[in-house]
Amino acid sequence: MIQFFNVSKIYSPNIIALDDVSIKIDKGEFVFLVGPSGAGKTTFIRLLLREELPSRGQILIGGRSISRLRPREIPFLRRNIGVVFQDFRLLPDRTVAENVAFALEVLEMPRREIKPRVEKALARVGLTARAHFFPHQLSGGEQQRAAIARAIVNNPHILVADEPTGNLDPAIAREIMNIFLEINRMGTTVIIATHAWNIVNSLRKRVIALERGRLVRDDREGVYGYEA
Numbered sequence: 001m002i003q004f005f006n007v008s009k010i011y012s013p014n015i016i017a018l019d020d021v022s023i024k025i026d027k028g029e030f031v032f033l034v035g036p037s038g039a040g041k042t043t044f045i046r047l048l049l050r051e052e053l054p055s056r057g058q059i060l061i062g063g064r065s066i067s068r069l070r071p072r073e074i075p076f077l078r079r080n081i082g083v084v085f086q087d088f089r090l091l092p093d094r095t096v097a098e099n100v101a102f103a104l105e106v107l108e109m110p111r112r113e114i115k116p117r118v119e120k121a122l123a124r125v126g127l128t129a130r131a132h133f134f135p136h137q138l139s140g141g142e143q144q145r146a147a148i149a150r151a152i153v154n155n156p157h158i159l160v161a162d163e164p165t166g167n168l169d170p171a172i173a174r175e176i177m178n179i180f181l182e183i184n185r186m187g188t189t190v191i192i193a194t195h196a197w198n199i200v201n202s203l204r205k206r207v208i209a210l211e212r213g214r215l216v217r218d219d220r221e222g223v224y225g226y227e228a
């Protein structure tokens, strides 16, 4: 479970990126994070990953305050949260399989354990046939599939994505969202910041809306709610 208690993030001198946000996200939920540009969506995600600390308030994951983690505990937090970005962020000089394996190599997992996990992750995103391709040989949608495989290969409890379909055409964006839905069906909590209004409107999942840093809406079967 993820809990924000009165979380604010203020960048100097006085940019209020998040303003007194309190929210609870249960294990296994699927959540869209929406709001105009500059509303605080990326800030919300960066706080969750502990890339930034709140200026005020508390963030609890699994009942533990992530601000209070000891430095050597931070890698354990990050291992439990997979992350996907708009621009894929694959290593250009490694194949798809090597990119996915790399996420486990840095954890010093033995080779014989890595191989089956990579194969399983690639199968889950439908990329088995492209395992030995380099990123530049893939379409945008395929690159994003590879990035999702990398994010889930360690079986994180939480998967976070910041505008994962922002660089993709609408049909491919739907395919990518379907992969996130499938991952969520297997029990992973999924949080997606997005401007993909048509997808949000058709799926009717929980929608959390931010505006100028404030939480303005939290609907169980929500809609995008802004002009496209």
Ligand SMILES: Nc1ncnc2c1ncn2[C@@H]1O[C@H](COP(=O)(O)OP(=O)(O)OP(=O)(O)O)[C@@H](O)[C@H]1O
Residues within 6 Å of the ligand: 011, 012, 015, 016, 017, 035, 036, 037, 038, 039, 040, 041, 042, 043, 044
């Ligand atoms: N490192 C930073 N230093 C100063 N200001 C920042 C920093 N990061 C974000 N901000 C500001 O905080 C506010 C929220 O930004 P954020 O990136 O969270 O918005 P967003 O909702 O993700 O927008 P977008 O939809 O354009 O990605 C903006 O006003 C932004 O300029």
Ligand SMILES: [Mg+2]
Residues within 6 Å of the ligand: 041, 042, 043, 162
């Ligand atoms: Mg953003």
